[in-house]
Amino acid sequence: MEKDSILKGRGAQQNTPNKFLQHMYEMREDFLEFCRLEGEEAESNKTQYIPIFPKTIVNKVDSPDVGMMYSMNPYQGCEHGCIYCYARNTHEYWGYSAGLDFERKILVKESAPHLLEAKIKHKNWVAQTIVLSGNTDCYQPAEQKFGITRKCLEVFLKYRHPVGIITKNALVLRDLDILKELNTHQLIAVNISVTSLSENTRRILEPRTVSIQKRLDTIRMLSENKIPVNAMLAPMIPGINSHELLQLAKAVSEHGALSFGLTVVRLNGAIGQLFSDWVKKALPDKADKILHQIQECHGGSLNDSRFGVRSKGEGKIAEQIHEMARLARRRYFEGRTFPKLNMELHQRYKDGQLKLF
Structure with a gap:
């Protein structure tokens, strides 16, 4: 790896142009050289937290490729910096880049718990599992500062509403008390993302995530507390982690997961450019082979947008x-079943208390 060419602590190595904007921002080589000679930073690599004020928080998921009907995201953008993340493209809707902006400009929705409560109390709402982190990780580093995810879990518990969680951060164990109480009513399922057993791979692929061992320990701890865990072994990237699947x-x-799911990587939108730039810097000797193998899974392209095929891939x-x-x-999973969540309790708790009459 050419360590000198890698921006430490970040996945993306550039800001790609925003397709929705007429103009683009570009740093000239002479300016970068000037900064180098002067010992100055051309731009700050610090994370910014930017408050936003959405009108709604629960999103209906229309894609048949995703095993959820509703999702919500307390944060937009994600400091974990996973280079393959499909959510990067959504940052362009907010006027930012899918590249470094996605990792350094985190949009914070502090009104999320109140919006969630209004949604599930609505007279026409019928309980369906709402998944935290359908787009960006609800337990990313920002959660330590803002605690929005915990407040949302308190709302789910108050109204006895089913909730799913997708994360790759051990911070989920901070809320074990609430998770255990939700689980007594069969209202919680947790999905832990584990993409490699190699720390070297993890560091370059997902630079600001917790270690693999901590993720496995998180699965074990949740399982020991009878909380159902599904492992997300995704995405599988040929030439990087696909050989590790078994x-x-x-x-x-062995750590207690009841099931696992996977996808084959696809590099849609700006992610194709970001990933190609990253892999040539992080894994220069293998870059061409990796990109060609990804293309083999998608009919010669880095991306396939067809429902039913795009997440599975095709070919040998x-x-x-x-x-x-x-x-x-x-x-490894013979005889294990993942439980269905309870949809029946919520209607009786819509007013915030159990109706007696």
Whole structure:
């Protein structure tokens, strides 16, 4: 790895142009050289937290490729910096870049708990699982400062409403008290993302995430407290982590996961440019091979937008990945089932208290 060429602590190595904006911002080489000679930073690498004030917080998910009907995101942008993250493109809707802006400009929705409460108290709302982190991680570093996710979980508990969580951060254990109480009513399911067993891979692929061991320990701790855990072994990236699938499945199974899911990486929108730039800097000797193998999974392109196919991939490499997944389920998850969440309690708690009459 050419360490000198890598921007430390970040996944993206550039800001790609925003397709919705007429003008683009570009740093000239002479300015960068001037900053280098003067010992100055051309721009700050610090994270900014920017408050925003949405009118709604719960989103209906129309994609048939995603196993959820509703999601909510307390934060837009994510400091974890995972280079492959499909959510990067959504930052362009806010006028920012899908690249470094996505990791350094975190939009904070402090009104999320109040908006959530108004949504699930509405007379026409019928309980369906709402997933925290359908887009960006609800337990990213910003949560330590703002605590919005915990406040949302308190709302779910108050109204006995089913909730799912997707995260790759051990910070979820901070809220174990609420999770345990939700689980007594069968109202919680947690999805922990584990993409590699190699810390070297984790550091360059997901630079500001917790270690793999902490994620496995999180699965174990949740499982020991009877909270159902599904492991997200996603995305599988040929040439980077796809060869680890069996070992990953074995590890999450041994730590108590009841099931696992996976996707084959696709690099849609600005992510194709960001990933290509990153892989040539982070893994220069393997970059061309990795990009070609990803293309083999999507008919010669880095992306496939067809529902039902785009997350699975096609061709021999994708088939091998899915065959390994079938083998892993037979070998490590035989007889395990993931429970359905309780949709029946919420109607009786809509007014904030159990109706007696």
